């Protein structure tokens with residue numbers, strides 16, 4: 001059976017070797033006689049998987065030893081709520097860099113419960129750029145930003161420079177795609193379904209500051225203090241998802257860690273942007289210095305041709321290229337696991353498409 005070129009924004013393509021390991025683990029996991037999804041989350045077998053997932057993430061990202069790691073459920077969307085609930089007491093506020101839909105949803109959640117302010121909002125230019133500087137509110141407890149905007153295709157190259165103010169980052173669509181300075185962050189969260197594994201697992205990395213802010217005594221499922229105390233095992237975690245994530249992290253380590261991922265991602269994105277820039281037939285959505293290496297947003301000269309592109313690409317085995325409905329146009333999501341050969345196939349399809357319709 002052949003696999004299509006998968007450019008979906010998430011859930012997204014996983015390394016084939018990982019998918020094969022998952023498939024083999026389903027009926028009988030590690031010769032236990034029990035299938036991967038049929039194991040107790042309290043068994044020594046699963047405990048080893050869970051610990052290995054955490055250790056690998058710590059090694060790959062260089063997470064400081066006094067930071068804590070959780071694999072929770074509820075997606076990044078639940079973290080919009082949990083960060084607000086745990087990090088802000090009544091009367092406290094947070095600043096947000098609004099680079100698009102996801103950051104705005106995080107801000108909405110803070111405003112629903114506490115108080116929050118857009119320190120910068122890219123709405124006027126249709127979220128095609130990032131701030132050059134940000135004026136934060138002296139009262140703000142933290143600054144929230146989205147490292148990579150999945151929908152508009154913008155990506156911070158470095159964390160925003162806001163002095164001592166703690167940074168809270170949604171890294172759902174670029175975690176483990178390149179090295180990051182974890183110690184510069186108060187809290188990081190990322191839904192797994194782009195770079196880490198399947199949906200249904202969310203990595204949360206908490207600094208001592210975040211744990212100190214979390215007051216405890218909250219609804220248990222939403223309480224960072226309690227979840228850390230229970231190592232994320234307050235209730236039944238997504239055991240399948242955590243194993244899949246552990247295997248994806250093993251794959252990252254095997255192929256050369258984040259140094260290799262950086263090179264691989266830069267090469268893929270470079271090839272695609274070079275094609276977009278080569279001809280006036282294509283136009284990119286994000287301004288050049290804000291371009292994402294994970295989600296490449298672009299369009300043909302007309303919406304009709306965009307639709308045609310998506311249809312013809314799909315028929316040629318290149319899937320998931322339709323832009324998000326709020327931007328239109330086209331989007332190629334080329335996360336870690338997207339093979340360079342898929343990008344080569346896309347570039348060559350684009351050249352043929354332009355030759356026919358240009």
Ligand code: PMP
Nearest residue numbers: 075076077102150170172173191
């Ligand atoms: N943040 C970002 C940057 C995202 O791309 C997404 C999903 N595409 C979300 C948050 C929401 O994630 P989830 O569906 O896991 O709640």
